[in-house]
Amino acid sequence: MVKGKAVAVVTFPSTHYAISAERLLAAKACAYTIIPTPSELSHQCGIALQISFDDVQSIGILLKESRIRFLSHRGTIVDNRLYLEENTML
Amino acid sequence: MEHPIIDAREKPCPIPFVLAKKQIEEHTEDFTVLVDNEPAYQNLKKLAAASGYSAQIQQTEQGYSVVFSSDKAVHDFHDLQKPPAKSDEPWVLLLKSDVIGQGEFELGRNLMRMYLYTVRTGNDYPREIIVINKGILLATEDIHTIESLKMLEDAGVVVRVCGTCLDYYHKTEALKVGTVSNMYEIAHSLHEHKKVLSW
Structure with a gap:
Protein backbone atom coordinates (compact mmCIF):
# COMPACT_ATOMS: atom_id res chain seq x y z
CA MET A 1 0.00 0.00 0.00
CA VAL A 2 1.46 3.33 -1.00
CA LYS A 3 1.28 6.04 1.62
CA GLY A 4 0.95 9.19 -0.37
CA LYS A 5 0.07 12.55 1.06
CA ALA A 6 -1.85 14.78 -1.31
CA VAL A 7 -0.37 18.25 -1.53
CA ALA A 8 -0.48 21.26 -3.78
CA VAL A 9 2.50 23.21 -4.98
CA VAL A 10 1.82 26.90 -5.42
CA THR A 11 4.07 28.79 -7.81
CA PHE A 12 4.39 32.48 -8.55
CA PRO A 13 5.38 34.63 -11.51
CA SER A 14 7.92 36.54 -9.44
CA THR A 15 9.92 36.28 -6.23
CA HIS A 16 8.11 39.28 -4.82
CA TYR A 17 4.75 37.56 -5.15
CA ALA A 18 6.23 34.45 -3.51
CA ILE A 19 7.59 36.36 -0.54
CA SER A 20 4.35 38.33 -0.16
CA ALA A 21 2.43 35.06 -0.14
CA GLU A 22 4.76 33.56 2.45
CA ARG A 23 4.36 36.64 4.62
CA LEU A 24 0.58 36.46 4.29
CA LEU A 25 0.34 32.75 5.14
CA ALA A 26 2.65 33.19 8.13
CA ALA A 27 0.50 36.06 9.41
CA LYS A 28 -2.64 33.93 9.01
CA ALA A 29 -0.96 30.95 10.72
CA CYS A 30 -1.51 28.75 7.68
CA ALA A 31 0.52 25.55 7.36
CA TYR A 32 2.97 25.62 4.46
CA THR A 33 6.46 24.61 3.48
CA ILE A 34 8.81 26.77 1.47
CA ILE A 35 10.32 24.69 -1.31
CA PRO A 36 12.44 25.34 -4.39
CA THR A 37 10.17 25.41 -7.41
CA PRO A 38 10.30 21.94 -9.03
CA SER A 39 12.35 22.05 -12.20
CA GLU A 40 9.40 21.13 -14.40
CA LEU A 41 7.77 24.37 -13.33
CA SER A 42 10.88 26.48 -13.59
CA HIS A 43 9.23 28.99 -15.88
CA GLN A 44 7.84 30.30 -12.61
CA CYS A 45 9.98 31.99 -9.93
CA GLY A 46 12.33 29.90 -7.81
CA ILE A 47 10.37 30.01 -4.56
CA ALA A 48 7.25 27.85 -4.22
CA LEU A 49 4.93 26.91 -1.40
CA GLN A 50 3.87 23.38 -0.64
CA ILE A 51 0.51 23.19 1.11
CA SER A 52 -1.93 20.48 2.07
CA PHE A 53 -4.29 19.64 -0.73
CA ASP A 54 -7.17 20.26 1.68
CA ASP A 55 -6.11 23.90 2.01
CA VAL A 56 -5.98 24.73 -1.70
CA GLN A 57 -9.30 26.52 -1.77
CA SER A 58 -8.96 28.53 1.42
CA ILE A 59 -5.39 29.59 0.67
CA GLY A 60 -6.34 30.35 -2.92
CA ILE A 61 -9.01 32.75 -1.67
CA LEU A 62 -6.51 34.44 0.66
CA LEU A 63 -4.01 34.93 -2.13
CA LYS A 64 -6.63 36.25 -4.54
CA GLU A 65 -7.93 38.70 -1.96
CA SER A 66 -4.39 40.05 -1.65
CA ARG A 67 -4.03 40.20 -5.42
CA ILE A 68 -1.14 37.77 -5.40
CA ARG A 69 -0.78 36.01 -8.73
CA PHE A 70 -0.16 32.28 -8.48
CA LEU A 71 -0.69 28.85 -10.00
CA SER A 72 -1.42 25.64 -8.11
CA HIS A 73 -0.29 22.16 -9.08
CA ARG A 74 -1.31 18.85 -7.59
CA GLY A 75 1.38 16.64 -6.10
CA THR A 76 1.96 13.69 -3.82
CA ILE A 77 4.54 13.14 -1.12
CA VAL A 78 5.87 9.59 -1.12
CA ASP A 79 8.86 8.57 0.98
CA ASN A 80 9.58 12.17 1.84
CA ARG A 81 9.80 13.16 -1.80
CA LEU A 82 7.52 15.29 -3.88
CA TYR A 83 6.06 14.00 -7.10
CA LEU A 84 4.04 16.27 -9.32
CA GLU A 85 1.56 14.75 -11.65
CA GLU A 86 1.83 16.06 -15.16
CA ASN A 87 -0.86 18.40 -16.41
CA THR A 88 -2.55 18.83 -13.08
CA MET A 89 -2.70 22.54 -12.73
CA LEU A 90 -5.50 23.35 -10.34
CA MET B 1 15.74 -10.49 -15.64
CA ASP B 71 15.08 2.19 -24.81
CA LYS B 72 18.39 3.46 -23.54
CA ALA B 73 20.94 2.44 -21.00
CA VAL B 74 20.96 5.91 -19.61
CA HIS B 75 17.63 7.64 -19.21
CA ASP B 76 17.35 11.28 -19.87
CA PHE B 77 14.78 11.53 -17.17
CA HIS B 78 13.70 14.94 -16.01
CA ASP B 79 13.16 14.34 -12.36
CA LEU B 80 11.25 17.03 -10.51
CA GLN B 81 13.65 17.07 -7.64
CA LYS B 82 16.70 15.25 -8.79
CA PRO B 83 18.74 14.80 -5.63
CA PRO B 84 22.38 15.76 -5.65
CA ALA B 85 24.79 13.03 -6.60
CA LYS B 86 25.83 10.99 -3.62
CA SER B 87 29.21 11.90 -2.24
CA ASP B 88 31.81 9.22 -1.70
CA GLU B 89 33.11 10.87 1.41
CA PRO B 90 31.26 12.03 4.50
CA TRP B 91 30.73 15.74 4.69
CA VAL B 92 29.77 18.39 7.17
CA LEU B 93 27.39 21.27 6.69
CA LEU B 94 28.38 24.40 8.60
CA LEU B 95 25.62 26.99 8.96
CA LYS B 96 26.98 30.27 10.26
CA SER B 97 23.88 32.32 9.69
CA ASP B 98 20.11 31.95 9.59
CA VAL B 99 20.08 33.31 6.06
CA ILE B 100 21.90 32.55 2.83
CA GLY B 101 23.93 35.40 1.46
CA GLN B 102 23.75 39.07 2.16
CA GLY B 103 20.84 41.28 1.21
CA GLU B 104 17.17 41.29 2.04
CA PHE B 105 16.41 39.22 5.12
CA GLU B 106 13.21 37.64 3.81
CA LEU B 107 14.92 36.45 0.66
CA GLY B 108 17.94 35.09 2.53
CA ARG B 109 15.75 33.31 5.07
CA ASN B 110 13.67 31.63 2.38
CA LEU B 111 16.79 30.60 0.48
CA MET B 112 18.01 28.87 3.64
CA ARG B 113 14.65 27.16 4.14
CA MET B 114 14.73 25.93 0.56
CA TYR B 115 18.31 24.73 0.87
CA LEU B 116 17.58 22.66 3.97
CA TYR B 117 14.44 21.30 2.32
CA THR B 118 16.55 20.24 -0.66
CA VAL B 119 19.10 18.54 1.60
CA ARG B 120 16.46 16.65 3.53
CA THR B 121 14.64 15.45 0.42
CA GLY B 122 17.85 14.41 -1.31
CA ASN B 123 19.85 11.25 -0.80
CA ASP B 124 23.22 12.69 0.15
CA TYR B 125 22.91 13.64 3.76
CA PRO B 126 25.80 15.26 5.57
CA ARG B 127 27.22 13.30 8.46
CA GLU B 128 26.96 16.35 10.69
CA ILE B 129 25.32 19.75 10.61
CA ILE B 130 26.90 22.44 12.77
CA VAL B 131 24.94 25.61 13.53
CA ILE B 132 26.94 28.46 14.92
CA ASN B 133 26.52 32.19 15.62
CA LYS B 134 23.18 33.33 14.16
CA GLY B 135 22.82 29.91 12.58
CA ILE B 136 21.46 28.74 15.92
CA LEU B 137 18.19 30.50 15.07
CA LEU B 138 17.65 27.72 12.53
CA ALA B 139 17.37 25.29 15.44
CA THR B 140 15.45 27.55 17.81
CA GLU B 141 13.16 29.96 15.98
CA ASP B 142 12.16 29.04 12.46
CA ILE B 143 9.60 26.20 12.32
CA HIS B 144 10.50 25.49 8.69
CA THR B 145 14.19 24.93 9.29
CA ILE B 146 13.51 23.15 12.59
CA GLU B 147 11.32 20.67 10.70
CA SER B 148 14.06 19.99 8.15
CA LEU B 149 16.74 19.63 10.83
CA LYS B 150 14.53 17.26 12.80
CA MET B 151 13.98 15.06 9.78
CA LEU B 152 17.71 14.97 9.12
CA GLU B 153 18.44 14.21 12.77
CA ASP B 154 15.87 11.40 12.72
CA ALA B 155 17.70 10.02 9.70
CA GLY B 156 20.94 9.86 11.66
CA VAL B 157 22.57 13.20 10.92
CA VAL B 158 24.28 14.70 13.98
CA VAL B 159 23.08 18.25 14.53
CA ARG B 160 25.48 20.22 16.71
CA VAL B 161 24.34 23.55 18.11
CA CYS B 162 26.88 26.02 19.47
CA GLY B 163 26.21 26.35 23.19
CA THR B 164 28.08 29.64 23.50
CA CYS B 165 25.91 31.11 20.76
CA LEU B 166 22.70 29.84 22.36
CA ASP B 167 23.76 31.55 25.56
CA TYR B 168 24.77 34.78 23.83
CA TYR B 169 21.44 35.13 22.02
CA HIS B 170 19.48 33.95 25.10
CA LYS B 171 18.09 30.99 23.18
CA THR B 172 19.27 28.06 25.31
CA GLU B 173 15.76 27.31 26.50
CA ALA B 174 14.38 27.67 22.99
CA LEU B 175 16.41 24.84 21.45
CA LYS B 176 14.07 22.62 19.39
CA VAL B 177 16.47 20.30 17.61
CA GLY B 178 20.06 19.13 17.89
CA THR B 179 22.43 18.76 20.78
CA VAL B 180 24.31 21.53 22.53
CA SER B 181 27.95 21.43 21.54
CA ASN B 182 31.17 23.30 22.24
CA MET B 183 34.15 24.54 20.27
CA TYR B 184 36.23 21.43 21.03
CA GLU B 185 33.65 19.17 19.41
CA ILE B 186 32.99 21.61 16.58
CA ALA B 187 36.69 22.07 15.80
CA HIS B 188 37.27 18.32 15.97
CA SER B 189 34.41 17.68 13.59
CA LEU B 190 35.63 20.30 11.11
CA HIS B 191 39.19 18.99 11.22
CA GLU B 192 38.12 15.38 10.93
CA HIS B 193 36.14 15.86 7.75
CA LYS B 194 37.85 16.81 4.52
CA LYS B 195 34.67 18.12 2.99
CA VAL B 196 32.90 20.99 4.73
CA LEU B 197 30.18 23.01 3.03
CA SER B 198 29.38 26.32 4.59
CA TRP B 199 26.75 29.04 4.34
Whole structure:
Protein backbone atom coordinates (compact mmCIF):
# COMPACT_ATOMS: atom_id res chain seq x y z
CA MET A 1 0.00 0.00 0.00
CA VAL A 2 1.46 3.33 -1.00
CA LYS A 3 1.28 6.04 1.62
CA GLY A 4 0.95 9.19 -0.37
CA LYS A 5 0.07 12.55 1.06
CA ALA A 6 -1.85 14.78 -1.31
CA VAL A 7 -0.37 18.25 -1.53
CA ALA A 8 -0.48 21.26 -3.78
CA VAL A 9 2.50 23.21 -4.98
CA VAL A 10 1.82 26.90 -5.42
CA THR A 11 4.07 28.79 -7.81
CA PHE A 12 4.39 32.48 -8.55
CA PRO A 13 5.38 34.63 -11.51
CA SER A 14 7.92 36.54 -9.44
CA THR A 15 9.92 36.28 -6.23
CA HIS A 16 8.11 39.28 -4.82
CA TYR A 17 4.75 37.56 -5.15
CA ALA A 18 6.23 34.45 -3.51
CA ILE A 19 7.59 36.36 -0.54
CA SER A 20 4.35 38.33 -0.16
CA ALA A 21 2.43 35.06 -0.14
CA GLU A 22 4.76 33.56 2.45
CA ARG A 23 4.36 36.64 4.62
CA LEU A 24 0.58 36.46 4.29
CA LEU A 25 0.34 32.75 5.14
CA ALA A 26 2.65 33.19 8.13
CA ALA A 27 0.50 36.06 9.41
CA LYS A 28 -2.64 33.93 9.01
CA ALA A 29 -0.96 30.95 10.72
CA CYS A 30 -1.51 28.75 7.68
CA ALA A 31 0.52 25.55 7.36
CA TYR A 32 2.97 25.62 4.46
CA THR A 33 6.46 24.61 3.48
CA ILE A 34 8.81 26.77 1.47
CA ILE A 35 10.32 24.69 -1.31
CA PRO A 36 12.44 25.34 -4.39
CA THR A 37 10.17 25.41 -7.41
CA PRO A 38 10.30 21.94 -9.03
CA SER A 39 12.35 22.05 -12.20
CA GLU A 40 9.40 21.13 -14.40
CA LEU A 41 7.77 24.37 -13.33
CA SER A 42 10.88 26.48 -13.59
CA HIS A 43 9.23 28.99 -15.88
CA GLN A 44 7.84 30.30 -12.61
CA CYS A 45 9.98 31.99 -9.93
CA GLY A 46 12.33 29.90 -7.81
CA ILE A 47 10.37 30.01 -4.56
CA ALA A 48 7.25 27.85 -4.22
CA LEU A 49 4.93 26.91 -1.40
CA GLN A 50 3.87 23.38 -0.64
CA ILE A 51 0.51 23.19 1.11
CA SER A 52 -1.93 20.48 2.07
CA PHE A 53 -4.29 19.64 -0.73
CA ASP A 54 -7.17 20.26 1.68
CA ASP A 55 -6.11 23.90 2.01
CA VAL A 56 -5.98 24.73 -1.70
CA GLN A 57 -9.30 26.52 -1.77
CA SER A 58 -8.96 28.53 1.42
CA ILE A 59 -5.39 29.59 0.67
CA GLY A 60 -6.34 30.35 -2.92
CA ILE A 61 -9.01 32.75 -1.67
CA LEU A 62 -6.51 34.44 0.66
CA LEU A 63 -4.01 34.93 -2.13
CA LYS A 64 -6.63 36.25 -4.54
CA GLU A 65 -7.93 38.70 -1.96
CA SER A 66 -4.39 40.05 -1.65
CA ARG A 67 -4.03 40.20 -5.42
CA ILE A 68 -1.14 37.77 -5.40
CA ARG A 69 -0.78 36.01 -8.73
CA PHE A 70 -0.16 32.28 -8.48
CA LEU A 71 -0.69 28.85 -10.00
CA SER A 72 -1.42 25.64 -8.11
CA HIS A 73 -0.29 22.16 -9.08
CA ARG A 74 -1.31 18.85 -7.59
CA GLY A 75 1.38 16.64 -6.10
CA THR A 76 1.96 13.69 -3.82
CA ILE A 77 4.54 13.14 -1.12
CA VAL A 78 5.87 9.59 -1.12
CA ASP A 79 8.86 8.57 0.98
CA ASN A 80 9.58 12.17 1.84
CA ARG A 81 9.80 13.16 -1.80
CA LEU A 82 7.52 15.29 -3.88
CA TYR A 83 6.06 14.00 -7.10
CA LEU A 84 4.04 16.27 -9.32
CA GLU A 85 1.56 14.75 -11.65
CA GLU A 86 1.83 16.06 -15.16
CA ASN A 87 -0.86 18.40 -16.41
CA THR A 88 -2.55 18.83 -13.08
CA MET A 89 -2.70 22.54 -12.73
CA LEU A 90 -5.50 23.35 -10.34
CA MET B 1 15.74 -10.49 -15.64
CA GLU B 2 12.97 -9.68 -13.22
CA HIS B 3 9.97 -7.98 -14.75
CA PRO B 4 7.91 -6.34 -11.99
CA ILE B 5 4.17 -6.15 -12.48
CA ILE B 6 2.58 -3.31 -10.54
CA ASP B 7 -1.13 -3.60 -9.96
CA ALA B 8 -2.34 -0.02 -9.73
CA ARG B 9 -5.97 -0.77 -10.49
CA GLU B 10 -8.41 0.91 -8.14
CA LYS B 11 -5.61 3.16 -6.94
CA PRO B 12 -6.50 6.84 -7.00
CA CYS B 13 -4.75 9.29 -9.23
CA PRO B 14 -1.77 10.01 -9.11
CA ILE B 15 -0.65 6.80 -7.39
CA PRO B 16 -0.19 4.79 -10.65
CA PHE B 17 2.00 7.57 -11.99
CA VAL B 18 4.01 7.71 -8.76
CA LEU B 19 4.53 3.93 -8.71
CA ALA B 20 5.76 3.93 -12.30
CA LYS B 21 8.05 6.86 -11.60
CA LYS B 22 9.64 5.02 -8.69
CA GLN B 23 10.47 2.09 -10.98
CA ILE B 24 12.08 4.49 -13.45
CA GLU B 25 14.09 6.15 -10.70
CA GLU B 26 15.31 2.75 -9.63
CA HIS B 27 16.39 2.15 -13.25
CA THR B 28 14.15 -0.89 -13.67
CA GLU B 29 14.60 -1.73 -17.33
CA ASP B 30 11.26 -3.37 -17.99
CA PHE B 31 8.09 -3.39 -15.96
CA THR B 32 4.33 -3.44 -16.34
CA VAL B 33 1.72 -1.25 -14.71
CA LEU B 34 -1.91 -2.37 -14.59
CA VAL B 35 -4.48 0.43 -14.50
CA ASP B 36 -8.24 0.58 -14.88
CA ASN B 37 -8.94 3.93 -16.48
CA GLU B 38 -7.95 5.84 -19.57
CA PRO B 39 -6.49 9.00 -17.94
CA ALA B 40 -4.14 6.78 -15.94
CA TYR B 41 -2.73 5.02 -18.98
CA GLN B 42 -2.49 8.30 -20.88
CA ASN B 43 -0.40 9.71 -18.04
CA LEU B 44 1.80 6.61 -18.01
CA LYS B 45 2.28 6.90 -21.76
CA LYS B 46 3.50 10.49 -21.33
CA LEU B 47 5.75 9.47 -18.48
CA ALA B 48 7.32 6.75 -20.63
CA ALA B 49 7.93 9.17 -23.49
CA ALA B 50 9.52 11.71 -21.14
CA SER B 51 11.72 9.10 -19.50
CA GLY B 52 13.31 7.31 -22.41
CA TYR B 53 11.03 4.28 -22.24
CA SER B 54 8.72 2.80 -24.83
CA ALA B 55 5.22 1.93 -23.68
CA GLN B 56 3.10 -0.85 -25.12
CA ILE B 57 -0.53 -0.61 -24.13
CA GLN B 58 -2.92 -3.53 -24.18
CA GLN B 59 -6.57 -3.42 -23.27
CA THR B 60 -7.59 -6.20 -20.93
CA GLU B 61 -10.87 -7.26 -19.41
CA GLN B 62 -10.12 -5.32 -16.27
CA GLY B 63 -8.52 -2.25 -17.76
CA TYR B 64 -5.18 -1.62 -19.38
CA SER B 65 -1.72 -3.08 -19.15
CA VAL B 66 1.15 -0.67 -19.83
CA VAL B 67 4.45 -2.38 -20.51
CA PHE B 68 7.46 -0.09 -20.00
CA SER B 69 10.64 -1.05 -21.84
CA SER B 70 13.92 0.73 -21.51
CA ASP B 71 15.08 2.19 -24.81
CA LYS B 72 18.39 3.46 -23.54
CA ALA B 73 20.94 2.44 -21.00
CA VAL B 74 20.96 5.91 -19.61
CA HIS B 75 17.63 7.64 -19.21
CA ASP B 76 17.35 11.28 -19.87
CA PHE B 77 14.78 11.53 -17.17
CA HIS B 78 13.70 14.94 -16.01
CA ASP B 79 13.16 14.34 -12.36
CA LEU B 80 11.25 17.03 -10.51
CA GLN B 81 13.65 17.07 -7.64
CA LYS B 82 16.70 15.25 -8.79
CA PRO B 83 18.74 14.80 -5.63
CA PRO B 84 22.38 15.76 -5.65
CA ALA B 85 24.79 13.03 -6.60
CA LYS B 86 25.83 10.99 -3.62
CA SER B 87 29.21 11.90 -2.24
CA ASP B 88 31.81 9.22 -1.70
CA GLU B 89 33.11 10.87 1.41
CA PRO B 90 31.26 12.03 4.50
CA TRP B 91 30.73 15.74 4.69
CA VAL B 92 29.77 18.39 7.17
CA LEU B 93 27.39 21.27 6.69
CA LEU B 94 28.38 24.40 8.60
CA LEU B 95 25.62 26.99 8.96
CA LYS B 96 26.98 30.27 10.26
CA SER B 97 23.88 32.32 9.69
CA ASP B 98 20.11 31.95 9.59
CA VAL B 99 20.08 33.31 6.06
CA ILE B 100 21.90 32.55 2.83
CA GLY B 101 23.93 35.40 1.46
CA GLN B 102 23.75 39.07 2.16
CA GLY B 103 20.84 41.28 1.21
CA GLU B 104 17.17 41.29 2.04
CA PHE B 105 16.41 39.22 5.12
CA GLU B 106 13.21 37.64 3.81
CA LEU B 107 14.92 36.45 0.66
CA GLY B 108 17.94 35.09 2.53
CA ARG B 109 15.75 33.31 5.07
CA ASN B 110 13.67 31.63 2.38
CA LEU B 111 16.79 30.60 0.48
CA MET B 112 18.01 28.87 3.64
CA ARG B 113 14.65 27.16 4.14
CA MET B 114 14.73 25.93 0.56
CA TYR B 115 18.31 24.73 0.87
CA LEU B 116 17.58 22.66 3.97
CA TYR B 117 14.44 21.30 2.32
CA THR B 118 16.55 20.24 -0.66
CA VAL B 119 19.10 18.54 1.60
CA ARG B 120 16.46 16.65 3.53
CA THR B 121 14.64 15.45 0.42
CA GLY B 122 17.85 14.41 -1.31
CA ASN B 123 19.85 11.25 -0.80
CA ASP B 124 23.22 12.69 0.15
CA TYR B 125 22.91 13.64 3.76
CA PRO B 126 25.80 15.26 5.57
CA ARG B 127 27.22 13.30 8.46
CA GLU B 128 26.96 16.35 10.69
CA ILE B 129 25.32 19.75 10.61
CA ILE B 130 26.90 22.44 12.77
CA VAL B 131 24.94 25.61 13.53
CA ILE B 132 26.94 28.46 14.92
CA ASN B 133 26.52 32.19 15.62
CA LYS B 134 23.18 33.33 14.16
CA GLY B 135 22.82 29.91 12.58
CA ILE B 136 21.46 28.74 15.92
CA LEU B 137 18.19 30.50 15.07
CA LEU B 138 17.65 27.72 12.53
CA ALA B 139 17.37 25.29 15.44
CA THR B 140 15.45 27.55 17.81
CA GLU B 141 13.16 29.96 15.98
CA ASP B 142 12.16 29.04 12.46
CA ILE B 143 9.60 26.20 12.32
CA HIS B 144 10.50 25.49 8.69
CA THR B 145 14.19 24.93 9.29
CA ILE B 146 13.51 23.15 12.59
CA GLU B 147 11.32 20.67 10.70
CA SER B 148 14.06 19.99 8.15
CA LEU B 149 16.74 19.63 10.83
CA LYS B 150 14.53 17.26 12.80
CA MET B 151 13.98 15.06 9.78
CA LEU B 152 17.71 14.97 9.12
CA GLU B 153 18.44 14.21 12.77
CA ASP B 154 15.87 11.40 12.72
CA ALA B 155 17.70 10.02 9.70
CA GLY B 156 20.94 9.86 11.66
CA VAL B 157 22.57 13.20 10.92
CA VAL B 158 24.28 14.70 13.98
CA VAL B 159 23.08 18.25 14.53
CA ARG B 160 25.48 20.22 16.71
CA VAL B 161 24.34 23.55 18.11
CA CYS B 162 26.88 26.02 19.47
CA GLY B 163 26.21 26.35 23.19
CA THR B 164 28.08 29.64 23.50
CA CYS B 165 25.91 31.11 20.76
CA LEU B 166 22.70 29.84 22.36
CA ASP B 167 23.76 31.55 25.56
CA TYR B 168 24.77 34.78 23.83
CA TYR B 169 21.44 35.13 22.02
CA HIS B 170 19.48 33.95 25.10
CA LYS B 171 18.09 30.99 23.18
CA THR B 172 19.27 28.06 25.31
CA GLU B 173 15.76 27.31 26.50
CA ALA B 174 14.38 27.67 22.99
CA LEU B 175 16.41 24.84 21.45
CA LYS B 176 14.07 22.62 19.39
CA VAL B 177 16.47 20.30 17.61
CA GLY B 178 20.06 19.13 17.89
CA THR B 179 22.43 18.76 20.78
CA VAL B 180 24.31 21.53 22.53
CA SER B 181 27.95 21.43 21.54
CA ASN B 182 31.17 23.30 22.24
CA MET B 183 34.15 24.54 20.27
CA TYR B 184 36.23 21.43 21.03
CA GLU B 185 33.65 19.17 19.41
CA ILE B 186 32.99 21.61 16.58
CA ALA B 187 36.69 22.07 15.80
CA HIS B 188 37.27 18.32 15.97
CA SER B 189 34.41 17.68 13.59
CA LEU B 190 35.63 20.30 11.11
CA HIS B 191 39.19 18.99 11.22
CA GLU B 192 38.12 15.38 10.93
CA HIS B 193 36.14 15.86 7.75
CA LYS B 194 37.85 16.81 4.52
CA LYS B 195 34.67 18.12 2.99
CA VAL B 196 32.90 20.99 4.73
CA LEU B 197 30.18 23.01 3.03
CA SER B 198 29.38 26.32 4.59
CA TRP B 199 26.75 29.04 4.34
